[in-house]
Amino acid sequence: MLEVRGLTKIFGGLTAVNDLNFTLGTGEILSIIGPNGAGKSTCFKLIASFLNPTSGTVRFNGKDITGIGPHAVARHGIVRTFQENTSFQDMTVRETVLLGYHKDCKASLAGMIFRSPRARKDERAAGDYADHVLDLLGMTHLANTVSAALPHGMLRNLGIAVALAAKPKLILLDEPFAGLNSDETKRGVELIRKIRDEGVTPILVEHDMAAVMSVSERIVVVSFGSKIAEGTPAEIQQNEKVIEAYLGAEDTEIGL
Amino acid sequence: MQKTISMPNVNLSQGEQRSSSLKPVGLGLLIAAAYFVAIPLVFGANGYLLNVFTTMAAVSFISFGVWLTFAIGRINLAQAGFALIGAYVTAILVSRLGISFWICLPLSGAVAALLGGLIGWPVLRLKGVYFAMITLCITEACRLTALSFPALTNGAQGIVDLPLPGELSLFGLTIIPAFEKGARLPFFYLAGTMMLLGLWFMWLLDTSRVGAVFRSLRQNEDLASSLGINVAKYRVVAFMVSCFYAGAGGAFFATLQQNVYPTTFQVLDSVYFMVYCFVGGLEFVVGPLVGAVVMMSSFELLHDFHRYQTVIFSGLMILCILLMPNGILSVIKRRSGKSEEAPNA
Ligand SMILES: Nc1ncnc2c1ncn2[C@@H]1O[C@H](COP(=O)(O)OP(=O)(O)OP(=O)(O)O)[C@@H](O)[C@H]1O
Ligand SMILES: [Mg+2]
Numbered sequence: 146m147l148e149v150r151g152l153t154k155i156f157g158g159l160t161a162v163n164d165l166n167f168t169l170g171t172g173e174i175l176s177i178i179g180p181n182g183a184g185k186s187t188c189f190k191l192i193a194s195f196l197n198p199t200s201g202t203v204r205f206n207g208k209d210i211t212g213i214g215p216h217a218v219a220r221h222g223i224v225r226t227f228q229e230n231t232s233f234q235d236m237t238v239r240e241t242v243l244l245g246y247h248k249d250c251k252a253s254l255a256g257m258i259f260r261s262p263r264a265r266k267d268e269r270a271a272g273d274y275a276d277h278v279l280d281l282l283g284m285t286h287l288a289n290t291v292s293a294a295l296p297h298g299m300l301r302n303l304g305i306a307v308a309l310a311a312k313p314k315l316i317l318l319d320e321p322f323a324g325l326n327s328d329e330t331k332r333g334v335e336l337i338r339k340i341r342d343e344g345v346t347p348i349l350v351e352h353d354m355a356a357v358m359s360v361s362e363r364i365v366v367v368s369f370g371s372k373i374a375e376g377t378p379a380e381i382q383q384n385e386k387v388i389e390a391y392l393g394a395e396d397t398e399i400g401l
Numbered sequence: 402m403q404k405t406i407s408m409p410n411v412n413l414s415q416g417e418q419r420s421s422s423l424k425p426v427g428l429g430l431l432i433a434a435a436y437f438v439a440i441p442l443v444f445g446a447n448g449y450l451l452n453v454f455t456t457m458a459a460v461s462f463i464s465f466g467v468w469l470t471f472a473i474g475r476i477n478l479a480q481a482g483f484a485l486i487g488a489y490v491t492a493i494l495v496s497r498l499g500i501s502f503w504i505c506l507p508l509s510g511a512v513a514a515l516l517g518g519l520i521g522w523p524v525l526r527l528k529g530v531y532f533a534m535i536t537l538c539i540t541e542a543c544r545l546t547a548l549s550f551p552a553l554t555n556g557a558q559g560i561v562d563l564p565l566p567g568e569l570s571l572f573g574l575t576i577i578p579a580f581e582k583g584a585r586l587p588f589f590y591l592a593g594t595m596m597l598l599g600l601w602f603m604w605l606l607d608t609s610r611v612g613a614v615f616r617s618l619r620q621n622e623d624l625a626s627s628l629g630i631n632v633a634k635y636r637v638v639a640f641m642v643s644c645f646y647a648g649a650g651g652a653f654f655a656t657l658q659q660n661v662y663p664t665t666f667q668v669l670d671s672v673y674f675m676v677y678c679f680v681g682g683l684e685f686v687v688g689p690l691v692g693a694v695v696m697m698s699s700f701e702l703l704h705d706f707h708r709y710q711t712v713i714f715s716g717l718m719i720l721c722i723l724l725m726p727n728g729i730l731s732v733i734k735r736r737s738g739k740s741e742e743a744p745n746a
Contacts, residue, residue, distance in 0.1 A: 193627065195623070195626075195627075214626075215623075215626035215627055216626045216628075216629050216630055216631045216632065219626070219627060219628055219629030219630075220629045224627060224628065224629070225627050226627075227623070227624070227627075231621060231623070231624050232621070232624070233616070233617050233620040233621055233624065234620050234621075235616070235620060236613075236616070236617070236620070240613065243613070244613055244614065244617050244625075244628065244630075245628050247610070247614065247628060247629065247630050248628065248629030248630065250610065252610075254611060254638065257609045257610045257611050258602075258605050258606050258609045258611055259605065260605075260609070264609075264610070267610075268610070307624070307628065308627070308628070310628075311628045311629055
């Protein structure tokens, strides 16, 4: 479904992503891990077209989608979430999720403004889908809460909810468990399986190793922008290079 | 880190949803009744006051556009520039080609919107101070352009002695009779009609999905684009609608004054249009109208202070913005919000 070939991004002199190759099958749960600054988020931004790669291509279901722009990528069915809490501050949870559905609205601009039958049909569909998504994430009771008033855990969830509302085929989750407690993380892992069972293929970038090992079917490890290993969780745990990369990273962290 | 969710927020938004369909319609009717019935009854004989109300309505109309660009998170100081464009389009077409004002009015809006789209496409990538600065330059550029093409615009002499609007008829049926020389009421009614139509459209837009998309752009363009929303397209659409309001409003003023000069709309006017939005409140569609009415009436009421009029007025304006940073309507809303909450508590 997704095919990343020779993906490279150079910021000035810094190679953030270096000749990255990987593929992903429909319904597979893939994780990308690596020490801080390894280039994981940059890789997501390249796939989602928030950044243009220096070289390399991204193909999705056979189509070249490299650098076509964020909204165009979303319309192909790839939606990303953000590493930092990202929401529409003044909007309620439900309003936010309704907006997530936007790309599937068929009515014209004028139709939306003057409430054409098409637009009203869109709104009903959006409403139904929003209710479904909120139910899936256990956020129904928060539907009318303004985003700015949400606790951290629910903001992380809202990020996923709004992305799901856009009906993606592939969802790029950038550290969905960052800052969550172990209970919330456990529910998050369940959620990712549920999402997959609904027909949305997830890719995770995540630092919580326990969660990554339990949920992933395959793991890609990057360090300094390059892929250093790829395999099942069991294989990755045994991999010499991976252990080295993480130990190296820990050294520098201690050094800080 | 666990914060409890504050309940007033929840109550407030539910309350808003419930009453959202009835209240605005009532408010619209109230404004219409006040403008079309009460004012002519009370002040109908006072030509000067009728002119003031006419100007108020037309200026509110233009300011609605600025309000919409605020909705997408841009401070728009180009409004006077596009109003000048609209004014010249009408003046040139009416005086040179003898085209009916009733065609020129929407056409001026359309021309301004089209130019706004062309200019807006690259410029709308900027935000904050940068966008404000460049739109200010656009207003100034429009004035200079009007000066530099005397063959078309008659330069600093301006285009004068524009004819009054003729009769508007459809299939031989007179819909609007020709405007008579010296009569104030026709312009008064025309401005009111434009203002109400403009307000109605803004309200429709703001409460529609398109309005929600606009507000999402103000809050986070990245998140919006990640959801498949074509950010560039929507902000250009917002800007074009804004420019349409400017263009049509400019056409109205050109015809009201029966002349256009490069100085008819200047940077200062752009600033005023923006201030009306601030003073009224950016959260509310009627904000620009409230702002324009309050500001312009207080200016008129200060008339007796003669040469201190502008100084006192400017002081009041500063006070207004300092004391009510979210506009007059936000204060009223907070008041009524409190009284509604009381029974719950
Ligand atoms: N816009 C940018 N301009 C310049 N350098 C950047 C930019 N974005 C990222 N970088 C650099 O690229 C490298 C990779 O960053 P990236 O955010 O992809 O890391 P990451 O793997 O997501 O790290 P973390 O786990 O901390 O989120 C970092 O050294 C970062 O400083
Ligand atoms: Mg990251």
